[in-house]
Amino acid sequence: MKNFIQTTTLQKVFRILLAxxxxxxxxxxxxxxxxxxxxxxxxxxxxSKDIVVILSGIVEMILGLTLLFWKKQRVNIGWLLALFFVLIFPGNVAQYLDGRDAFGVLDSDRARLIRLFFQPVLIAWALWSTGAWQARRISKK
Structure with missing residues (x-):
C-alpha cells in the first residue's frame, strides 16, 4: 500500500483540524x-485510571503532531489514528453503561449515547482526511 497519496484541499483542511x-x-x-x-x-x-489518561493523552498528542508534520507516513498515521479511536471506544461505552458524567455535557444517558455515534465519524474522518481509504482502494487494484 502506498504511504503517500495526493489529497484534496478539503481533506487537508479536515486533516489539520483533526490534528x-x-x-x-x-x-x-x-x-x-x-x-x-x-x-x-x-x-x-x-x-491506574490516571496512568491510562496520561498515556492516552501522550498518544493523542503524538498522533496529532505526526498528522501535521510527517507527510510521507500520512496514510499509516491515518490507520493508526483510526485504530486508536477503535481502542478507546470501550471506554466511551463503559461511560454510557455506568452512567458516569463528564465534561459538563455528558450528564445524561441520552448525551452519553449520542456521543457513541461520533466514534465512527472520527474513524471515517481519520481514514478519509489522510487518504488511507484511497490508498487501500488503489492497492487492491
Missing part, C-alpha cells in the same frame, strides 16, 4: 480535563 483536535485533547488529558477523562476508563482495566 489540532488531537493535540488539544491530548493536552487536556494531561491538564484541565484529567479527572474528567478518568471517568471514561472502565473499571476492568488493570492499570
Amino acid at each position: 489540532i483536535f488531537m493535540i488539544y485533547a491530548g493536552f487536556s488529558h494531561l491538564t484541565f480535563n484529567r479527572i474528567e477523562f478518568q471517568s471514561q476508563v472502565p473499571d476492568w482495566v488493570p492499570v
